[in-house]
Amino acid sequence: MEMMAEARAEVRELGKRATPARLTTLLFLRSQARPASHAEVSRALEPLGFDKTTVFRNLNDLCEWGLAQKSELGDHVWRFEPSQSGSHRSKHPHFVCVDCGTVTCMDQIQLTRGSLETSRDIGKVTEILLRGHCNDCN
Amino acid sequence: MEMMAEARAEVRELGKRATPARLTTLLFLRSQARPASHAEVSRALEPLGFDKTTVFRNLNDLCEWGLAQKSELGDHVWRFEPSQSGSHRSKHPHFVCVDCGTVTCMDQIQLTRGSLETSRDIGKVTEILLRGHCNDCN
DNA sequence: TAAGCTATTGCAATCGAATTGCAAATAGGC
């Protein structure tokens, strides 16, 4: 498959071994519309014969190597999503519904000039997380 | 003590029992400049003879009753802080340093008009969390 | 393409925060 060959090349590029578990984990993340928890990825890959711990380690390794990103969205569970390939490889904002737990990836959320100054007094903002009630939940 | 009598009144006002563990927990939160984790509160109260689980339950009860707020700031640990007494009892934004873990309470962080519209398409934002590198850490 | 070295895997065990069950203690109304 096309995707698989591509993933293999990317992993090899980093000097890492292109194992089936690793490539499948990466492909799975890329197939999802939203960040996936370790439990979700495992649930999908265990039936294929991949071990839960191996998945766990690969998820974290992929993050360490820049191929994926890990975020804590407020429910004490890590969620993983593939890094943006092209333009913005940086973290993007997320919206989490406190009612149904749905996570939405957002582009270009900006703070007002005043807020930006305020935040600069404290530090350099690298990540924005919004929480609230999604339109479906109200 | 003044604080204690005040706390007692507030708890009684809610129809709840003003137990030593409960009042001490509330006073402790109010003595802190930053949100405190359950572990931190327990560490402070256990030497005084209060049980870890009791502290845990009181922290959550206080939140349920509106006297405190609970947030997940990105490290898989709940943090508790007293509700603002006067003007804005609502949740305020926080900044968390991903390096040192320091949490800073912020006032009035606003999104740009455009971002606000974008977010409205998704849901009603009730909480904003900023993460990044604090000025002390660079 | 077979051997060898090392990264990776599988599985059991451990960790720690969060959560629960239940009997004993106690706050507050009477």
Place this chain on the structure above:
DNA sequence: GCCTATTTGCAATTCGATTGCAATAGCTTA
């Protein structure tokens, strides 16, 4: 002071995250 519903203390449990270690399997090299 008595009574009862609430709260507490302590042990046990849950569950995601994390680790140790021996077995396995990529990849490099000869």
